[in-house]
Amino acid sequence: MKHTPQVRTSKPTRAEMKTQLLAQAEATIDQFLDWVEQTEHPNLTQIEEAVLEFRRQVGQTMADTALKAQATVHPVPSPRCPTCQREMHFKDTKAKTLTSRVSDLKLKRSYYYCVHCQQGLFPPRPTITGL
Numbered sequence: 001m002k003h004t005p006q007v008r009t010s011k012p013t014r015a016e017m018k019t020q021l022l023a024q025a026e027a028t029i030d031q032f033l034d035w036v037e038q039t040e041h042p043n044l045t046q047i048e049e050a051v052l053e054f055r056r057q058v059g060q061t062m063a064d065t066a067l068k069a070q071a072t073v074h075p076v077p078s079p080r081c082p083t084c085q086r087e088m089h090f091k092d093t094k095a096k097t098l099t100s101r102v103s104d105l106k107l108k109r110s111y112y113y114c115v116h117c118q119q120g121l122f123p124p125r126p127t128i129t130g131l
């Protein structure tokens with residue numbers, strides 16, 4: 001299996017991201033309105049819980065969107081092996097779950113491999129700090 005590194009693959013456009021965010025927001029709003037209609041005399045705790053859930057869902061979609069806009073960037077040329085300085089081969093993307101203040105976020109990181117030293121590397125991601 002051979003991968004050709006590319007500068008960017010399948011990066012969503014602004015219009016695509018907006019469509020997705022609006023669709024998710026609309027679904028979440030519908031759920032919220034269902035709850036409003038079905039809950040006749042909610043107490044403050046129930047209202048808080050409903051609003052927090054609404055906020056969580058919208059926030060999750062926004063965080064996923066921000067990550068997807070970053071996730072498919074492969075450095076060109078590939079990074080150098082820290083041991084032998086040869087160019088490493090793009091091997092695969094590996095899923096990683098990150099716990100954030102918003103929610104658990106699933107992201108894909110590019111994985112590079114040096115056939116000479118038989119060692120792998122996740123290059124740092126310059127576009128998102130702290131990862």
Ligand SMILES: [Zn+2]
Pocket residue numbers: 081082083084085086114115116117118
């Ligand atoms: Zn090496």
